[in-house]
Amino acid sequence: MRRKTALSLAAGTAFAAATAAALTLDAFVAGWPLEPPPGAEVYDVPLTAEVYAAAPSIDELAVLDADGTPLPFFRRSAPAPLTTEQRITLEASPLYADSAARAATIGVTTNVSGTSVTVTPGGGEARRIVGFVIDARTVTTAPSAFDLDWRALPQPFLLDVRIEHSPDFRAWRDVGGAGVAALAIGDGEVRHARVPVRPATGGYYRITANGGVEDWYLERATLVSTTALTATPQSVRVRPLAAGALPLDAATDAWYFDVGGSLPASSVTLAFADEPGWLRGDVAGSDSLAGPWMPIVSDTLFYKLAFEGRTFTTPPIGVGRRELRYWRVLPSGTARVSQLELTLTFPQEFLRVGARGSGPWWLVAGTLAEDAGPDPTFAAVWSEIAPTPRAVPIATLGAKREFGGSGARSASRPFPWRTAALWAVLIGGVLVVGGMAVRLAREMQRKPP
16 A cells, blocks of 8 residues: 555656746745655645735645755645534523521422422421532533523623532532623623533533522523544734725725735634723625625624623634635624724644655745646545545744745746647647548548549
């Protein structure tokens, strides 16, 4: 199998080498010295925000050997989304107790809607709720978090919630806790209701709250099981562009952001730098400040609030995969903003490179050269010899070096002599074959019957 792999890769890289011309480093905006893993036939090169900023698209990237010959590569995109969730919603049953310190009896009633647990002191009539119980005996996956759902209350509040687990309703162990809150912003309410827990399967969960909030009543809980994939996300945080950098027709009530390159964004959120604030608005993206603008998130509330000594912020909002450089935030409702920043999260992606040539090697970005960009032949060869995922070593990138600078992309595009010559040969061949066909047809017409 190793020999077959080597032969297939050699055929693919030989084809790429035969069709690619040598390139100079000055033909690119910038580059990074590359140290491939010793002895690797293929290796991965990590893509960073700095690389994306130097090349508007994957077509302006190249990996060069010491002779300036482009090595074949293709982009290996990370799966999206970065995590998968399984959600199971279960009803909560109140746990009652009497304030008197006397012997008590415990009653457990199980039916199709769940389990009801009652703790009743001997002879006591007044009862109070001391917690809630979730019957999770039918749940076979171990949750990583609980999303709690309680009856609406008129006032904002903050509660500390603890969650315990028991396989048999006898011995309880603490598995997690967090602060949950309902916050009023304008005419709306925002809930922070997720409580992380340590994994436990089946059995019962006991949920208790401390915080002095009267009439807090838990109605149900959603058990969230999260499976993390291998990709590790990265993020960038940028401030809005100054008014002088915007087009004349830019919306005066909007914020515009430049993240530096076409990052493959998977989630977006807004950050309110030092002071609390909120904004309800629309988020759009574009390849250019002049537009057109593509709607990404509509009429969404972003906020940063301080309540009872704690800070609550909007969690990141998933956007699928958006390869865009410019972003716009346009208010659609009330806003209280002092200083606004945009945060994008994007997955770690790689260039899968076919090893050849001798060092030093360079990853270079930003060019008008035709021989830059991915090699579809190499991608096809790799998909045939490695249809299932396999471990591939990762190369090391050094510090960024400036080469041709912005002039590498502003120079006039040279005439594509090699492509023109290829088309000339193809057209000439078609004319020769056509001429032969016409001549043969005439000879057949002159031939006597």
